[in-house]
Amino acid sequence: MMCEMCGQEKLHLYKAIVEGSLLSVCDKCKNFGNVISVEKPKLEEQKKVKKPEPKFVDEEKQEVVVDDFAKKIKEAREKMALTQEQMAKSIAEKESIIHKIESNLMVPPMSLIKKLEQFLRIKLIEEFDSNKRPVKDFSLKDETVTIGDLIRIKKK
């Protein structure tokens, strides 16, 4: 912010009528004219700081399937005394899909995970914060055959 009369840099300027024209002037120069209002140049900047960018938040947090989903699904199903086939029918999915999921051979898509969460009344999704935890890579599990391998085998 620069005083339009003396050219000095000031934090606060005043709107003043000096010799018939409206100017932004410093506290010294304001005495030469009639002050109308005090300018608050920081107001816009304050607004920006207070409001976080929603885009940024979205990128940091995302929903992920819990690591032990296979065990959780199997245990919850057994508690309800349902076979894989019965549960598959109840949620309109193929029995083979349920089998693959419970055997940890397949990471179910979010839509199916949400269906299973509702049906079994268990929590299978956690909020993933990239700032707090490193990215969990399913293909790096210490098993001889990885999920990535299985998908490739199946395609052949």
Ligand SMILES: [Zn+2]
């Ligand atoms: Zn001035």
